[in-house]
Amino acid sequence: MASCSLIPSTSSLVSSSLCKLFTSRNSMATVGLLSFAPKTSSFTLLSIKQRDYHKSSFRVRSVAATVEDITGFDDMVAGTQRKYYMLGGKGGVGKTSCAASLAVKFANSGHPTLVVSTDPAHSLSDSFAQDLTGGTLVPVEGPECPLFALEINPDKAREEFRSATQKSGGTGVKDFMEGMGLGMLVEQLGELKLGELLDTPPPGLDEAMAIAKVMQFLESQEYSMFTRIVFDTAPTGHTLRLLSLPDFLDASIGKILKLRQKITSATSAIKSIFRQEQTSQQDAADKLEQLRERMIKVRELFRDTDSTEFVIVTIPAVMAINESSRLRASLKKEHVPVKRLVVNQILPPSATDCKFCAMKRKDQSRALDLIQNDPELSNLTLIQGPLVDVEIRGVPALKFLGDIIWK
Numbered sequence: 001m002a003s004c005s006l007i008p009s010t011s012s013l014v015s016s017s018l019c020k021l022f023t024s025r026n027s028m029a030t031v032g033l034l035s036f037a038p039k040t041s042s043f044t045l046l047s048i049k050q051r052d053y054h055k056s057s058f059r060v061r062s063v064a065a066t067v068e069d070i071t072g073f074d075d076m077v078a079g080t081q082r083k084y085y086m087l088g089g090k091g092g093v094g095k096t097s098c099a100a101s102l103a104v105k106f107a108n109s110g111h112p113t114l115v116v117s118t119d120p121a122h123s124l125s126d127s128f129a130q131d132l133t134g135g136t137l138v139p140v141e142g143p144e145c146p147l148f149a150l151e152i153n154p155d156k157a158r159e160e161f162r163s164a165t166q167k168s169g170g171t172g173v174k175d176f177m178e179g180m181g182l183g184m185l186v187e188q189l190g191e192l193k194l195g196e197l198l199d200t201p202p203p204g205l206d207e208a209m210a211i212a213k214v215m216q217f218l219e220s221q222e223y224s225m226f227t228r229i230v231f232d233t234a235p236t237g238h239t240l241r242l243l244s245l246p247d248f249l250d251a252s253i254g255k256i257l258k259l260r261q262k263i264t265s266a267t268s269a270i271k272s273i274f275r276q277e278q279t280s281q282q283d284a285a286d287k288l289e290q291l292r293e294r295m296i297k298v299r300e301l302f303r304d305t306d307s308t309e310f311v312i313v314t315i316p317a318v319m320a321i322n323e324s325s326r327l328r329a330s331l332k333k334e335h336v337p338v339k340r341l342v343v344n345q346i347l348p349p350s351a352t353d354c355k356f357c358a359m360k361r362k363d364q365s366r367a368l369d370l371i372q373n374d375p376e377l378s379n380l381t382l383i384q385g386p387l388v389d390v391e392i393r394g395v396p397a398l399k400f401l402g403d404i405i406w407k
């Protein structure tokens with residue numbers, strides 16, 4: 001029996017003798033069950049993924065740290081309310097490794113945790129060395145407390161956007177506008193660049209929709225157990241576009257909806273004659289409005305200093321640091337809370353450097369100086385992650401990395 005700390009508020013959520021933990025999005029089949037025996041204060045996690053059957057038990061210890069005088073990981077782990085950690089940075093710096101190691105550390109510290117990849121090029125499965133694909137919550141085997149992973153398929157999110165904006169079977173802005181009862185305005189609306197919006201969903205939209213989807217999941221009772229959500233986000237460019245999305249959508253979808261409203265109220269007299277068409281137009285309009293609201297929620301989540309923190313991950317190299325500085329400036333502009341900067345892959349100390357290592361060390365040291373003098377980065381808490389000599393794959397390796405980085 002593995003030992004586990006659980007958050008008091010969480011235990012009350014699972015006080016029934018057996019509660020459904022989650023269901024597969026596609027099949028709606030139950031793939032996980034959590035049973036709780038109040039007398040022995042023990043939980044039994046039964047998870048069934050396809051044909052695999054996995055059963056583990058863990059005892060409840062009282063949780064977590066006090067909130068006074070805490071820094072570092074203590075600050076991240078303290079408290080029973082749900083917190084979101086978004087890890088982002090330049091491609092290849094170690095975002096996934098850091099996100100996965102943080103998720104393992106949260107789970108081993110008593111937080112039922114969900115780690116989500118919204119990077120179109122998922123690597124959570126590679127990092128955990130387990131098959132976590134399928135766009136649904138999959139239990140990660142290994143940590144002491146429940147840890148689930150979710151790789152959101154960006155193609156599906158994009159498809160959803162297209163079906164929300166296009167009349168069934170139709171393509172392009174003209175069909176969509178006609179579907180919305182605005183066919184006569186297609187020409188006049190040229191300058192809004194709606195064609196671009198509808199035919200080629202804006203970059204960052206898939207990631208924003210993925211995050212919106214996770215938030216939707218988490219609103220339901222069956223997913224309310226998670227107290228830490230870690231996002232492995234797509235490289236910098238996507239993140240920045242994601243943050244500017246709500247304004248962009250407001251400017252485009254908002255205008256369409258307003259126009260449509262004007263027209264439908266002007267033509268209300270003939271509404272009843274075309275009731276069928278009206279319904280499908282209303283359906284499209286509702287979906288667009290829902291999309292816009294979800295994007296606004298995602299932006300609010302990013303800006304919520306009480307529950308969210310964006311952690312920038314970088315490496316000690318000039319190009320990566322410059323990109324991190326720009327990312328931090330943009331996040332500041334968007335009021336996204338950032339406190340920590342992880343500098344990953346720093347050469348560990350050595351008494352006897354070869355020529356290559358000595359050069360590399362000097363180079364890294366210059367890059368670290370750059371951080372100290374960077375107006376955007378110098379006031380962040382610096383977390384140094386060493387370059388390790390083996391590939392970090394699987395829960396034991398992630399635990400090892402997490403214990404070094406998240407202190």
Ligand SMILES: Nc1ncnc2c1ncn2[C@@H]1O[C@H](COP(=O)(O)OP(=O)(O)OP(=O)(O)O)[C@@H](O)[C@H]1O
Pocket residue numbers: 090091092093094095096097098119121123235344345346385386387388389390391392393
């Ligand atoms: N501290 C480290 N020491 C050694 N290898 C590391 C370290 N951190 C990450 N790596 C390795 O670097 C590679 C890239 O890491 P990872 O996939 O975590 O980066 P990423 O930023 O998520 O990449 P992408 O932007 O492509 O998603 C992996 O092979 C990983 O094992």
